[in-house]
Amino acid sequence: MPELAEVEFFRKRWHQAAVGERVATVLTHDRKRLLRGLNLPQFHRALTGAQLESSHAAAKQMAFRFSGDVWLGIHLGMSGELKVEALGYSPGKHDHLVLVTEGHTLVFTDPRMFGRIEFHVGSDVPHWWKRLAPPILSPAFTVAAVTQFLTRRGRAPIKAVLLMQERFPGVGNWMADEILWRSSIHPARRAGTLQPEEIRTLWRECRTVCRQAFAAVAGRGDTLPANLNVGIPDTWLFNHRWRRGGRCPKSGRPLAHATIGGRTTCWSPARQKLK
DNA sequence: GTGCTTGTTGGCCA
DNA sequence: GTGGCCAACAAGCA
Secondary structure, three states: OOOHHHHHHHHHHHHHHHOOOEEEEEEEOOOOHHHOOOOHHHHHHHHOOOEEEEEEEEOOEEEEEEOOOEEEEEEOOOOOEEEEEOOOOOOOOOEEEEEEEOOOEEEEEOOOOOOEEEEEEOOOOOHHHHOOOOOOOOOOOOHHHHHHHHHHOOOOEHHHHHOOOOOOOOOOHHHHHHHHHHHOOOOOOEHHHOOHHHHHHHHHHHHHHHHHHHHHHHOEOOEOOOOHHHHOOOOOHHHOOOOOOOEOOOOOOEOEEEEEOOEEEEEOOOOOOOO
Protein backbone atom coordinates (compact mmCIF):
# COMPACT_ATOMS: atom_id res chain seq x y z
CA MET A 1 0.00 0.00 0.00
CA PRO A 2 2.63 2.55 0.87
CA GLU A 3 2.95 5.60 -1.32
CA LEU A 4 3.93 9.13 -0.33
CA ALA A 5 1.27 10.02 2.25
CA GLU A 6 0.93 6.52 3.62
CA VAL A 7 4.64 6.53 4.37
CA GLU A 8 4.15 9.77 6.28
CA PHE A 9 1.25 8.13 8.11
CA PHE A 10 3.41 5.23 9.30
CA ARG A 11 6.30 7.52 10.24
CA LYS A 12 3.99 9.51 12.44
CA ARG A 13 2.63 6.41 14.08
CA TRP A 14 6.06 5.35 15.38
CA HIS A 15 7.12 8.91 16.10
CA GLN A 16 4.09 9.82 18.20
CA ALA A 17 4.41 6.65 20.25
CA ALA A 18 8.10 6.65 20.93
CA VAL A 19 9.89 9.96 20.32
CA GLY A 20 12.10 10.65 23.32
CA GLU A 21 12.10 6.99 24.38
CA ARG A 22 15.13 4.74 24.50
CA VAL A 23 15.43 1.41 22.75
CA ALA A 24 15.84 -1.39 25.26
CA THR A 25 15.84 -4.33 22.90
CA VAL A 26 16.31 -4.81 19.15
CA LEU A 27 14.90 -7.92 17.54
CA THR A 28 15.51 -8.87 13.92
CA HIS A 29 14.01 -11.69 11.91
CA ASP A 30 16.06 -14.75 11.00
CA ARG A 31 15.15 -14.25 7.36
CA LYS A 32 17.59 -11.56 6.40
CA ARG A 33 16.15 -10.41 3.10
CA LEU A 34 15.06 -6.99 4.36
CA LEU A 35 18.32 -6.54 6.22
CA ARG A 36 20.55 -7.24 3.23
CA GLY A 37 23.81 -5.39 3.30
CA LEU A 38 23.59 -4.58 7.01
CA ASN A 39 26.27 -5.29 9.54
CA LEU A 40 23.87 -6.92 12.01
CA PRO A 41 26.06 -6.96 15.12
CA GLN A 42 26.83 -3.26 14.61
CA PHE A 43 23.14 -2.56 13.92
CA HIS A 44 22.05 -4.15 17.20
CA ARG A 45 24.85 -2.50 19.17
CA ALA A 46 24.14 0.99 17.84
CA LEU A 47 20.37 0.94 18.33
CA THR A 48 20.31 -0.65 21.75
CA GLY A 49 20.12 2.13 24.31
CA ALA A 50 19.71 4.83 21.67
CA GLN A 51 17.02 7.47 22.11
CA LEU A 52 14.62 8.30 19.27
CA GLU A 53 15.22 11.98 18.59
CA SER A 54 13.46 12.75 15.31
CA SER A 55 11.98 11.21 12.21
CA HIS A 56 11.47 12.18 8.59
CA ALA A 57 9.59 10.93 5.56
CA ALA A 58 10.45 11.71 1.96
CA ALA A 59 9.19 9.96 -1.14
CA LYS A 60 8.65 6.35 -0.01
CA GLN A 61 11.54 6.42 2.41
CA MET A 62 11.58 7.04 6.15
CA ALA A 63 14.45 7.98 8.42
CA PHE A 64 14.38 7.61 12.20
CA ARG A 65 17.22 9.40 13.94
CA PHE A 66 18.52 8.24 17.26
CA SER A 67 21.04 9.61 19.71
CA GLY A 68 24.65 8.88 18.84
CA ASP A 69 24.16 9.90 15.19
CA VAL A 70 22.33 6.65 14.49
CA TRP A 71 20.06 6.62 11.41
CA LEU A 72 17.50 3.90 10.79
CA GLY A 73 16.06 3.90 7.28
CA ILE A 74 12.89 2.04 6.36
CA HIS A 75 11.34 1.44 2.95
CA LEU A 76 7.99 -0.32 3.17
CA GLY A 77 8.16 -1.96 -0.24
CA MET A 78 4.84 -3.31 -1.45
CA SER A 79 3.22 -4.59 1.71
CA GLY A 80 5.15 -3.15 4.64
CA GLU A 81 3.59 -1.46 7.66
CA LEU A 82 4.79 0.11 10.89
CA LYS A 83 2.79 -0.82 13.93
CA VAL A 84 2.87 0.11 17.60
CA GLU A 85 2.16 -2.67 20.06
CA ALA A 86 2.17 -2.89 23.84
CA LEU A 87 5.17 -4.09 25.82
CA GLY A 88 5.33 -7.86 25.87
CA TYR A 89 4.27 -8.25 22.25
CA SER A 90 5.57 -11.44 20.69
CA PRO A 91 6.78 -10.95 17.11
CA GLY A 92 4.92 -12.77 14.35
CA LYS A 93 6.08 -14.48 11.19
CA HIS A 94 6.34 -11.28 9.13
CA ASP A 95 7.75 -8.95 11.76
CA HIS A 96 11.23 -8.20 10.47
CA LEU A 97 12.32 -5.54 12.91
CA VAL A 98 11.04 -4.99 16.45
CA LEU A 99 12.26 -2.17 18.68
CA VAL A 100 11.19 -2.47 22.29
CA THR A 101 11.35 0.94 23.96
CA GLU A 102 10.57 2.03 27.49
CA GLY A 103 6.85 2.13 26.81
CA HIS A 104 6.09 0.55 23.43
CA THR A 105 6.92 -2.12 20.95
CA LEU A 106 7.64 -0.70 17.50
CA VAL A 107 7.07 -3.26 14.77
CA PHE A 108 8.03 -3.27 11.09
CA THR A 109 6.01 -5.99 9.44
CA ASP A 110 6.12 -6.92 5.75
CA PRO A 111 4.65 -10.20 4.42
CA ARG A 112 5.96 -9.87 0.89
CA MET A 113 9.43 -8.81 1.96
CA PHE A 114 9.93 -6.15 -0.71
CA GLY A 115 10.78 -3.63 1.96
CA ARG A 116 14.23 -2.67 3.08
CA ILE A 117 16.02 -1.58 6.20
CA GLU A 118 18.95 0.83 5.97
CA PHE A 119 21.32 1.94 8.63
CA HIS A 120 23.96 4.58 9.12
CA VAL A 121 26.08 5.94 11.93
CA GLY A 122 27.66 9.35 11.50
CA SER A 123 27.02 13.06 11.49
CA ASP A 124 26.90 13.05 7.67
CA VAL A 125 23.70 12.35 5.73
CA PRO A 126 23.51 8.72 4.56
CA HIS A 127 23.63 8.05 0.81
CA TRP A 128 20.19 6.39 0.86
CA TRP A 129 18.71 9.65 2.13
CA LYS A 130 20.80 12.02 0.04
CA ARG A 131 19.94 10.31 -3.23
CA LEU A 132 16.18 11.06 -3.00
CA ALA A 133 14.84 13.41 -5.64
CA PRO A 134 13.53 16.84 -4.54
CA PRO A 135 9.92 16.52 -3.32
CA ILE A 136 6.99 17.28 -5.61
CA LEU A 137 5.88 19.98 -3.18
CA SER A 138 9.30 21.67 -3.22
CA PRO A 139 10.27 24.67 -5.39
CA ALA A 140 12.61 22.42 -7.39
CA PHE A 141 9.62 20.59 -8.87
CA THR A 142 8.98 22.99 -11.73
CA VAL A 143 7.02 22.79 -14.98
CA ALA A 144 10.33 23.13 -16.81
CA ALA A 145 11.85 20.17 -14.97
CA VAL A 146 8.79 18.04 -15.72
CA THR A 147 8.81 19.08 -19.37
CA GLN A 148 12.46 18.19 -19.75
CA PHE A 149 11.93 14.81 -18.10
CA LEU A 150 8.91 13.99 -20.29
CA THR A 151 10.93 14.86 -23.37
CA ARG A 152 13.77 12.58 -22.36
CA ARG A 153 11.33 9.73 -21.64
CA GLY A 154 9.32 10.64 -24.70
CA ARG A 155 8.56 7.17 -26.03
CA ALA A 156 7.42 5.68 -22.72
CA PRO A 157 3.73 5.72 -21.68
CA ILE A 158 3.07 8.65 -19.34
CA LYS A 159 1.83 6.21 -16.70
CA ALA A 160 5.27 4.56 -16.57
CA VAL A 161 7.00 7.94 -16.46
CA LEU A 162 4.97 9.10 -13.44
CA LEU A 163 6.20 6.06 -11.54
CA MET A 164 9.84 7.07 -12.00
CA GLN A 165 11.07 8.07 -8.56
CA GLU A 166 13.94 10.17 -9.87
CA ARG A 167 11.44 12.85 -10.94
CA PHE A 168 8.17 11.96 -9.19
CA PRO A 169 9.34 10.84 -5.75
CA GLY A 170 6.63 9.13 -3.73
CA VAL A 171 4.21 8.60 -6.62
CA GLY A 172 2.99 5.01 -6.72
CA ASN A 173 0.44 3.16 -8.77
CA TRP A 174 -2.75 4.66 -7.39
CA MET A 175 -1.36 8.19 -7.23
CA ALA A 176 -0.23 8.00 -10.85
CA ASP A 177 -3.72 6.92 -11.93
CA GLU A 178 -5.30 9.64 -9.80
CA ILE A 179 -3.06 12.34 -11.28
CA LEU A 180 -3.76 11.26 -14.86
CA TRP A 181 -7.48 10.97 -14.24
CA ARG A 182 -7.66 14.47 -12.79
CA SER A 183 -5.55 15.77 -15.69
CA SER A 184 -7.76 14.07 -18.32
CA ILE A 185 -4.72 12.38 -19.84
CA HIS A 186 -4.86 8.80 -21.09
CA PRO A 187 -2.28 6.64 -19.26
CA ALA A 188 -0.98 5.09 -22.50
CA ARG A 189 -0.12 8.44 -24.11
CA ARG A 190 3.57 8.64 -25.01
CA ALA A 191 5.16 11.17 -22.65
CA GLY A 192 6.68 13.06 -25.54
CA THR A 193 3.28 13.78 -27.14
CA LEU A 194 1.92 15.87 -24.25
CA GLN A 195 1.22 19.48 -25.17
CA PRO A 196 2.53 22.33 -22.97
CA GLU A 197 -0.92 23.00 -21.43
CA GLU A 198 -1.27 19.30 -20.64
CA ILE A 199 2.13 19.25 -18.94
CA ARG A 200 1.19 22.28 -16.87
CA THR A 201 -2.05 20.57 -15.83
CA LEU A 202 -0.18 17.38 -15.01
CA TRP A 203 2.31 19.35 -12.91
CA ARG A 204 -0.50 21.09 -11.04
CA GLU A 205 -2.36 17.84 -10.38
CA CYS A 206 0.81 16.13 -9.13
CA ARG A 207 1.02 18.83 -6.50
CA THR A 208 -2.69 18.78 -5.68
CA VAL A 209 -2.80 15.02 -5.24
CA CYS A 210 0.29 15.09 -3.00
CA ARG A 211 -1.07 17.95 -0.91
CA GLN A 212 -4.50 16.39 -0.47
CA ALA A 213 -3.13 12.92 0.21
CA PHE A 214 -1.05 14.41 3.02
CA ALA A 215 -4.12 16.23 4.33
CA ALA A 216 -6.04 12.95 4.33
CA VAL A 217 -3.59 11.32 6.73
CA ALA A 218 -2.82 14.39 8.79
CA GLY A 219 -5.49 13.78 11.41
CA ARG A 220 -6.29 16.31 14.11
CA GLY A 221 -3.74 17.17 16.73
CA ASP A 222 -2.19 13.99 17.99
CA THR A 223 -4.74 11.60 16.58
CA LEU A 224 -4.13 9.76 13.35
CA PRO A 225 -6.99 8.56 11.17
CA ALA A 226 -7.41 4.78 11.06
CA ASN A 227 -5.98 4.71 7.55
CA LEU A 228 -5.70 6.72 4.39
CA ASN A 229 -9.03 5.57 2.96
CA VAL A 230 -11.12 7.36 5.56
CA GLY A 231 -9.63 10.70 4.58
CA ILE A 232 -10.04 10.48 0.84
CA PRO A 233 -13.37 11.70 -0.52
CA ASP A 234 -15.54 9.76 -2.95
CA THR A 235 -14.95 12.47 -5.55
CA TRP A 236 -11.52 10.88 -6.12
CA LEU A 237 -10.87 7.97 -8.45
CA PHE A 238 -9.18 6.30 -5.46
CA ASN A 239 -12.42 5.07 -3.91
CA HIS A 240 -13.77 3.61 -7.15
CA ARG A 241 -10.77 2.09 -8.90
CA TRP A 242 -10.77 -1.32 -7.24
CA ARG A 243 -14.52 -1.86 -7.11
CA ARG A 244 -16.04 -4.29 -9.53
CA GLY A 245 -18.13 -2.32 -11.94
CA GLY A 246 -16.60 0.91 -10.62
CA ARG A 247 -17.69 4.14 -12.28
CA CYS A 248 -15.89 7.40 -12.88
CA PRO A 249 -16.98 9.79 -10.11
CA LYS A 250 -16.98 12.73 -12.55
CA SER A 251 -18.69 11.29 -15.61
CA GLY A 252 -20.59 8.35 -14.12
CA ARG A 253 -19.29 6.21 -17.00
CA PRO A 254 -17.63 2.80 -16.44
CA LEU A 255 -13.93 2.71 -15.61
CA ALA A 256 -11.42 0.76 -17.71
CA HIS A 257 -8.59 -1.44 -16.48
CA ALA A 258 -5.50 -2.66 -18.31
CA THR A 259 -1.81 -3.23 -17.83
CA ILE A 260 0.05 -0.11 -18.96
CA GLY A 261 3.73 0.45 -18.35
CA GLY A 262 3.78 -2.98 -16.77
CA ARG A 263 1.33 -2.01 -14.02
CA THR A 264 -2.39 -2.38 -13.39
CA THR A 265 -3.93 0.86 -14.53
CA CYS A 266 -7.41 2.30 -14.10
CA TRP A 267 -8.80 5.19 -16.10
CA SER A 268 -12.01 6.77 -17.28
CA PRO A 269 -12.33 6.37 -21.07
CA ALA A 270 -14.97 9.09 -21.07
CA ARG A 271 -12.46 11.66 -19.80
CA GLN A 272 -9.07 10.30 -20.83
CA LYS A 273 -8.72 9.89 -24.59
CA LEU A 274 -5.81 8.52 -26.59
CA LYS A 275 -6.09 11.18 -29.31
C1' DG B 1 -5.52 -24.79 -8.35
C1' DT B 2 -5.13 -19.87 -11.02
C1' DG B 3 -4.21 -15.36 -11.38
C1' DC B 4 -3.85 -11.38 -9.60
C1' DT B 5 -1.19 -7.49 -6.20
C1' DT B 6 -0.34 0.12 -4.05
C1' DG B 7 7.72 -1.36 -5.50
C1' DT B 8 12.33 -1.70 -7.15
C1' DT B 9 16.21 -3.70 -9.52
C1' DG B 10 19.04 -5.73 -12.99
C1' DG B 11 19.49 -7.81 -17.44
C1' DC B 12 18.53 -7.67 -22.18
C1' DC B 13 17.85 -5.31 -26.41
C1' DA B 14 17.29 -1.45 -29.78
C1' DG C 1 25.89 5.50 -23.30
C1' DT C 2 20.66 5.96 -23.11
C1' DG C 3 16.07 4.57 -22.87
C1' DG C 4 12.33 1.01 -22.70
C1' DC C 5 10.61 -3.38 -21.34
C1' DC C 6 10.12 -7.21 -18.47
C1' DA C 7 11.05 -10.86 -15.16
C1' DA C 8 12.17 -11.62 -10.58
C1' DC C 9 11.64 -11.12 -5.80
C1' DA C 10 7.47 -13.57 -1.92
C1' DA C 11 3.26 -14.21 0.21
C1' DG C 12 -1.60 -13.51 0.62
C1' DC C 13 -5.96 -13.10 -1.24
C1' DA C 14 -10.19 -13.82 -4.31
